[in-house]
Amino acid sequence: MVRKTPLLAVEIAGLQMKNPLILASGILDTYAETMLRIAEHAGAVVTKSVGIEERKGYENPVIFEFKHGVLNAMGLPNPGIEKFGEEMKKLRECRAPIIGSIFGKDEREFVLLARKMEMYGAAAVELNLSCPHASGYGMEVGRDPVLVKSIVSAVKEAVKVPVFVKLTPNVTDIVSLGLAAEEGGADAVVAINTVRGLRIDIEFKRSVLSAGIGGYSGPGILPIGLRCVFELKRALKIPIIGCGGISTWENVIEYLMAGASAVEVGTALREDAGLFKKLERGVKKYMERKGYESVEEVVAIAHRNR
Amino acid sequence: MPLHTEIVEVVEENSSVKTFRFKFGAKVKPGQFCMVWDGVGEEVPMSFSYIGKIKGITVKKVGKTTELLHQRRTGEILRIRGPFGTQYPIQPKRYLLIAGGTGIASLSPAAEEILVNGGSCRFIAGFRTASEIFFVERLRKAGIDVAIATDDGSAGFKGFVSELVKKFDVEHFDYALACGPLPMLKAICRTLVDEVETYISIESLMKCGIGLCDSCSVCGFQVCKDGPVFRAKDLIENGWLVE
Ligand SMILES: Cc1cc2nc3c(=O)[nH]c(=O)nc-3n(C[C@H](O)[C@H](O)[C@H](O)COP(=O)(O)O)c2cc1C
Ligand code: FES
Numbered sequence: 001m002v003r004k005t006p007l008l009a010v011e012i013a014g015l016q017m018k019n020p021l022i023l024a025s026g027i028l029d030t031y032a033e034t035m036l037r038i039a040e041h042a043g044a045v046v047t048k049s050v051g052i053e054e055r056k057g058y059e060n061p062v063i064f065e066f067k068h069g070v071l072n073a074m075g076l077p078n079p080g081i082e083k084f085g086e087e088m089k090k091l092r093e094c095r096a097p098i099i100g101s102i103f104g105k106d107e108r109e110f111v112l113l114a115r116k117m118e119m120y121g122a123a124a125v126e127l128n129l130s131c132p133h134a135s136g137y138g139m140e141v142g143r144d145p146v147l148v149k150s151i152v153s154a155v156k157e158a159v160k161v162p163v164f165v166k167l168t169p170n171v172t173d174i175v176s177l178g179l180a181a182e183e184g185g186a187d188a189v190v191a192i193n194t195v196r197g198l199r200i201d202i203e204f205k206r207s208v209l210s211a212g213i214g215g216y217s218g219p220g221i222l223p224i225g226l227r228c229v230f231e232l233k234r235a236l237k238i239p240i241i242g243c244g245g246i247s248t249w250e251n252v253i254e255y256l257m258a259g260a261s262a263v264e265v266g267t268a269l270r271e272d273a274g275l276f277k278k279l280e281r282g283v284k285k286y287m288e289r290k291g292y293e294s295v296e297e298v299v300a301i302a303h304r305n306r
Numbered sequence: 307m308p309l310h311t312e313i314v315e316v317v318e319e320n321s322s323v324k325t326f327r328f329k330f331g332a333k334v335k336p337g338q339f340c341m342v343w344d345g346v347g348e349e350v351p352m353s354f355s356y357i358g359k360i361k362g363i364t365v366k367k368v369g370k371t372t373e374l375l376h377q378r379r380t381g382e383i384l385r386i387r388g389p390f391g392t393q394y395p396i397q398p399k400r401y402l403l404i405a406g407g408t409g410i411a412s413l414s415p416a417a418e419e420i421l422v423n424g425g426s427c428r429f430i431a432g433f434r435t436a437s438e439i440f441f442v443e444r445l446r447k448a449g450i451d452v453a454i455a456t457d458d459g460s461a462g463f464k465g466f467v468s469e470l471v472k473k474f475d476v477e478h479f480d481y482a483l484a485c486g487p488l489p490m491l492k493a494i495c496r497t498l499v500d501e502v503e504t505y506i507s508i509e510s511l512m513k514c515g516i517g518l519c520d521s522c523s524v525c526g527f528q529v530c531k532d533g534p535v536f537r538a539k540d541l542i543e544n545g546w547l548v549e
Contacts, residue, residue, distance in 0.1 A: 204345030
């Protein structure tokens with residue numbers, strides 16, 4: 001057996017992870033084979049957000065890369081919850097916990113999807129209440145605290161596995177959303193999903209994405225994600241999973257210090273398939289150098305040192 | 307970063323295939339592809355069919371987007387993202403190249419590079435019918451021996467390239483490179499993979515083109531990043547040929 005590094009082991013809402021590094025939803029996580037490969041070095045893996053029906057997503061172009069990150073409007077392409085069962089079956093052999101991400105337009109859909117994911121063996125569900133570009137879904141549901149609370153509590157009643165709520169930064173007050181999730185009974189919140197953004201193709205005189213407005217991810221949104229986690233930490237009791245713009249181990253430490261108990265990593269994987277291994281090594285070395293004995297000791301340190 | 311470039315030449319290869327030539331500064335290796343967008347239709351993945359100073363893509367009309375691309379004229383603008391993906395191995399060795407249909411577009415620059423690098427190659431090209439043949443003159447002018455197969459027998463061997471391949475003495479080659487429709491690639495691999503080091507280029511649906519979205523994956527590999535050129539054995543070991 002591979003020896004785990006206890007120094008980095010974390011537990012969130014009962015999920016045991018060998019390190020606090022999680023694959024973010026929508027990145028290399030549609031097919032079981034890809035997730036299994038990434039799970040070798042990640043603490044956990046979130047699946048692509050899955051809905052009731054199969055969706056093709058938007059027409060290409062759905063992605064635009066530039067210096068500071070990536071703009072995307074995929075349009076939630078996914079095989080639908082029934083078919084996704086086949087991938088989940090293949091993931092049973094996976095040692096890292098699999099977190100099933102789901103998106104729906106109302107309580108009823110979220111409950112149905114969460115039950116399915118639980119049945120498939122997901123270790124937790126992550127409610128996508130934050131996708132910025134699919135009409136009728138994501139942040140269109142998730143920017144209203146009243147809706148967030150009612151969806152979360154409906155899902156909590158329906159399943160036994162922990163419920164994570166992925167929040168949108170595209171609101172004036174992300175803390176009110178975090179509080180709503182907590183009041184609904186969420187076991188953790190994930191912050192943040194992509195930031196609404198736009199680029200224009202000046203030759204073709206139109207958006208670079210077929211869908212128009214998209215979601216901005218990658219290094220450029222790091223300060224926004226960190227700020228959201230920092231604000232949420234001041235207000236919430238439940239754990240926070242940080243996400244947004246991480247590309248180095250230093251960024252991971254920043255998130256921990258801002259108040260995240262674990263982090264999700266997405267866009268940076270495009271450049272470096274071996275990223276999780278590098279992040280793990282970097283975080284571990286830093287902790288050893290600073291004399292920490294657990295990740296928990298680092299969490300929210302920046303709140304005390306001001 | 308994407309690059310906008312003017313079309314400098316449009317060549318009609320046959321009634322349903324056109325080549326678009328354009329300036330593109332980056333170095334492109336044989337087998338690599340780009341994401342092409344004309345600002346009107348969808349953005350689509352295309353193999354580079356020319357990799358010299360003036361690059362090229364060769365487009366077969368198969369649907370709405372490629373029909374729109376076919377309307378593009380010299381002087382109009384294309385947006386190119388890339389080059390992306392892996393390349394064919396190019397060494398001073400003996401090669402057998404096997405193309406089905408538009409697969410010849412991706413393999414032609416490979417053939418030319420092999421010659422430049424002191425290798426030798428024989429080419430097998432399959433088409434549905436004689437009137438669809440393209441790029442063969444280009445290869446023959448470069449001094450490459452091209453054997454033709456057509457489904458209807460209107461030129462060369464009557465039948466699939468995967469049948470014609472069986473008539474070749476595979477031990478005379480160090481490498482086989484193949485590009486074409488999936489059933490053809492599978493048939494070729496079944497015949498060749500134990501006899502000669504085989505590389506194949508796979509066509510796949512692509513959305514991001516940069517190894518992020520997982521939409522192009524086959525048996526745990528991303529075609530856009532780990533491919534499109536794969537060592538056949540690597541795929542087969544991961545269950546690619548299992549039905
Ligand atoms: C191509 C792409 C697809 C995404 N798909 C989803 C999705 O299906 N569900 C979701 O909750 N987040 C999705 N996201 C958002 C990411 O999970 C993540 O929250 C965001 O990209 C910020 O993290 P990063 O900067 O590390 O990428 C997607 C992001 C990208 C770039
Ligand atoms: S097209 Fe997105 S991973 Fe290959």
